[in-house]
Amino acid sequence: MEKKKTKLSYDKLKHFLNPFLIALGIAIIADVIAKTGVVAIIIFACLFLLLLFVNVILKKYIRLARVLAIISLVMILSMIPTTFDMFRIFDLNLMNWLFQNSGNAYVSDDIVLVHLDEESAKIYDVDTDNLATSRNLHGKVLKILSECGAKSVAIDIGFPSKVGYDKNEFISMITSAKENGTSVIIGLFREFNKNTGKMDEYPNDKEIAEVATGQGYLDFVGFEGKSTEIRAIKFVDEQCEDEQDEIEVLKGEEKLQPAKASLSLSAYCSQGAHFNIEDDELVIHNENPKNAESKEFSIPRDENGLTYIPFPNADFKEYNYAQIISTYEQENENLEENYDHHLILERPLKEIFNNKFVIMAITCGEGKKDNVCLPGNRIVHGSVIHAYALSALILENFIIEVPLKYKTLINLSAILVLFYVLTVSKIKLGWKIILTSALLLGFVLFMLILFRYFLVYCSPVYVIISMTMSIVIFPVAEKIFMFKPPKDKRGGK
Numbered sequence: 001m002e003k004k005k006t007k008l009s010y011d012k013l014k015h016f017l018n019p020f021l022i023a024l025g026i027a028i029i030a031d032v033i034a035k036t037g038v039v040a041i042i043i044f045a046c047l048f049l050l051l052l053f054v055n056v057i058l059k060k061y062i063r064l065a066r067v068l069a070i071i072s073l074v075m076i077l078s079m080i081p082t083t084f085d086m087f088r089i090f091d092l093n094l095m096n097w098l099f100q101n102s103g104n105a106y107v108s109d110d111i112v113l114v115h116l117d118e119e120s121a122k123i124y125d126v127d128t129d130n131l132a133t134s135r136n137l138h139g140k141v142l143k144i145l146s147e148c149g150a151k152s153v154a155i156d157i158g159f160p161s162k163v164g165y166d167k168n169e170f171i172s173m174i175t176s177a178k179e180n181g182t183s184v185i186i187g188l189f190r191e192f193n194k195n196t197g198k199m200d201e202y203p204n205d206k207e208i209a210e211v212a213t214g215q216g217y218l219d220f221v222g223f224e225g226k227s228t229e230i231r232a233i234k235f236v237d238e239q240c241e242d243e244q245d246e247i248e249v250l251k252g253e254e255k256l257q258p259a260k261a262s263l264s265l266s267a268y269c270s271q272g273a274h275f276n277i278e279d280d281e282l283v284i285h286n287e288n289p290k291n292a293e294s295k296e297f298s299i300p301r302d303e304n305g306l307t308y309i310p311f312p313n314a315d316f317k318e319y320n321y322a323q324i325i326s327t328y329e330q331e332n333e334n335l336e337e338n339y340d341h342h343l344i345l346e347r348p349l350k351e352i353f354n355n356k357f358v359i360m361a362i363t364c365g366e367g368k369k370d371n372v373c374l375p376g377n378r379i380v381h382g383s384v385i386h387a388y389a390l391s392a393l394i395l396e397n398f399i400i401e402v403p404l405k406y407k408t409l410i411n412l413s414a415i416l417v418l419f420y421v422l423t424v425s426k427i428k429l430g431w432k433i434i435l436t437s438a439l440l441l442g443f444v445l446f447m448l449i450l451f452r453y454f455l456v457y458c459s460p461v462y463v464i465i466s467m468t469m470s471i472v473i474f475p476v477a478e479k480i481f482m483f484k485p486p487k488d489k490r491g492g493k
Contacts, residue, residue: 078466128365139173146177149354158189183270216266264389
């Protein structure tokens with residue numbers, strides 16, 4: 001009698017465990033899709049009570065309940081690793097490695113970087129402790145770039161202070177550049193405030209901001225987990241999206257970017273394009289299709305408003321202020337007799353900068369603090385990040401990460417296929433091993449091909465973990481939960 005009582009208690013436990021696992025699994029999937037815990041809690045409570053009533057009171061569909069319970073258990077266990085930063089960072093490193101070895105690892109030839117470096121600062125007596133004194137030097141280089149045909153110059157520098165330089169001269173150089181047909185985008189510096197949890201802005205000098213074609217934020221929020229590597233770009237400030245629908249117009253019907261955009265997006269849109277938010281999507285509209293691959297395209301963003309962009313090992317063309325000024329003076333026969341020959345560029349400046357996007361930045365003094373880390377521990381200056389972002393816009397080359405809800409559905413389909421192969425089908429063990437290995441390899445290859453040719457990333461690691469758990473759990477569960485009815489001892493069947 002004692003043994004029978006124990007078996008009865010175990011059976012009752014399973015009757016409660018099955019509804020619990022099924023309800024929990026479906027509730028988690030609902031939470032992933034709906035992105036709210038309230039919906040998941042309601043679904044869990046209602047499902048648990050309903051399944052408990054069917055499974056315990058009516059005593060129907062017991063075998064189906066056990067099957068669904070084990071599938072839910074595998075889903076729950078396979079989602080646990082995704083909650084750890086280590087898993088996410090490994091996943092992103094894999095994504096970066098795959099990109100570096102894909103056919104898309106290149107950058108746009110339309111971008112040139114121009115830096116005020118240590119050599120230029122020394123030649124032109126720039127006080128690196130007070131970089132505001134170098135602003136007229138920025139203006140001189142800007143004027144040269146515009147005369148050489150640069151279509152857009154994005155200055156990776158903020159201009160909040162009003163002292164230390166001749167502001168009127170600097171403004172006149174911006175005006176001269178615009179008259180030559182060059183758009184001038186100036187940086188807008190802001191910093192995260194830990195006390196308020198918001199970004200504190202340091203507005204540019206009003207007169208400079210008004211004369212420039214537009215402004216763009218210099219920061220880029222793209223960190224993942226505990227990693228300090230830049231992974232993504234926030235092209236639009238999420239806190240200010242309501243202001244994006246209005247496109248300001250300056251004199252001469254020239255488009256001015258809304259202020260709540262990154263430096264790269266503002267520079268891109270300065271050439272006959274604008275953007276807005278449509279159904280939570282960031283959509284670019286090109287009025288001048290000659291400067292883009294298509295007239296309209298969407299920029300993929302995750303739930304945090306981040307866009308994953310490629311960071312190829314390919315280099316951008318880079319020059320310093322001394323090279324540009326010396327070459328310009330040599331071309332105009334204004335060089336002194338004792339000039340440094342190594343500063344003269346082999347190609348004419350017009351060949352280098354004509355019809356190009358140029359990003360100007362400071363890499364000496366305080367500018368050294370703008371160095372950041374890319375995937376693979378590559379240390380680059382912040383202006384290079386803006387260049388990568390601008391290149392992604394020009395080439396319309398973004399990494400489209402499959403949303404978690406779709407990854408969950410793909411994961412569920414893989415588990416269901418494996419469940420059929422391992423427990424339902426009547427094929428021999430050897431064929432089960434071959435089919436299981438083929439399915440695992442097939443899913444991974446499909447995802448790798450999807451990324452290589454379309455830059456659509458669906459974590460293969462996630463599927464490998466869930467399928468491995470399926471291989472381990474399903475055969476064991478078949479014995480413990482008795483998916484197959486036991487043989488009748490009396491009849492020998």
